[in-house]
Amino acid sequence: MTPDSIQSYDGPVNSPAEYLKKSPFSGQILLDAPMKNRCTFKSGGPAETLVIPESLEDILIVRTLCAEKNIPLFILGGGANILVSDKGIKGITLSMEKMATVKQEDNTLICGAGLSVNAMVSEALERSLSGLEFLSRLPGSVGGALYMNARCYGAEVADIFDWAEVLTLDHKVKRIPFNKADWAYKISPFQEEGLIILKGAFRLSPGEKSSISSKMNEIALSRREKGHFRAPSAGSTFKNNRDFGKPSGQIIDECGLKGLSLGGASVSDWHGNILINREGASSEDISRLIIEVQNKVKEQTGFYLEPEVLRVGDWN
Ligand SMILES: Cc1cc2nc3c(=O)[nH]c(=O)nc-3n(C[C@H](O)[C@H](O)[C@H](O)COP(=O)(O)OP(=O)(O)OC[C@H]3O[C@@H](n4cnc5c(N)ncnc54)[C@H](O)[C@@H]3O)c2cc1C
Structure with missing residues (x-):
């Protein structure tokens, strides 16, 4: 579906849920969804309208609605780096949790932005791919780790990043390849207003399953010992x-x-x-x-x- 094929929204601007229910949007829509349950601080008020898309088409429908009606849009990953206001989040909060595909091409692991980092790390282990050990037990999603250029145990996401697919403000799906100049401490190329990260590809290398596993366990233990x-x-x-x-x-x-x-x-x-x-x-x-x-x-x-x-x- 292209944005042009999405019907124009004629209802009141304060009921995006009504519009979405009438549209081909196939994901979940939750009203006044408590954000306490969706962020690691376990605090804050509700998301006025929380949507959980099932597909790129769903995301496009939401994005188009927000653009046409000037509705604020917040992209939620695992909620591990945010402090949500007690007054909650106005407009639409879009949770990427169902966008969680995994695919391997040679030694590159391509993960949906909504996949949890824990699940991505487990997938790498399962496939005997080395390179993601440092992210073991990092809370949050692949999208959030890319956005924040998550860093721990002597490495950062930029070190293994190959490319990401994003949805741009003009509704185009664009591939962003690695460019060293785009990355720095807590800086990534995705912090530009309006980009939605759809998937990320990570350059890994074949390894010994037992040594990958023991490195992962070591880091998980260290996180527990540090009181995370x-x-x-x-x-x-x-x-x-x-x-x-x-x-x-x-x-x-x-x-x-x-x-x-x-x-x-x-x-x-x-x-x-x-x-x-x-x-x-x-x-x-x-x-x-x-x-x-x-x-x-x-x-x-x-x-x-x-x-x-x-x-x-x-x-x-
Ligand atoms: C116990 C604990 C330990 C931690 N340790 C570390 C650590 O060692 N190193 C470290 O770097 N961080 C650490 N963090 C912070 C956190 O895990 C990371 O920042 C993580 O990458 C956040 O991912 P998230 O999916 O939860 O993002 P969220 O908190 O959901 O979102 C963070 C930002 O990313 C944006 N975002 C998320 N997904 C997308 C997407 N698909 N498209 C566009 N924008 C998106 C959001 O809009 C928001 O602006 C820790 C957190 C906890 C709770």
């Missing part, structure tokens, strides 16, 4: 800045801020850069704690810590 899964969080809250000479977690620790709490949110006791939803925190609690940590670090060191976590939804 002890409480709801979005992993590292702040970016690291080389100019500061040490990681943000160490700076926060040296400022004596471990354990600092505000409402139900705390700086974890075990890692300065992991802010957690200790007990029933609102996103406002977490957001205020982020600002509190920034202010205290600035006062004591002069450094401004830049959040890595993205605030999503209505923050006014």
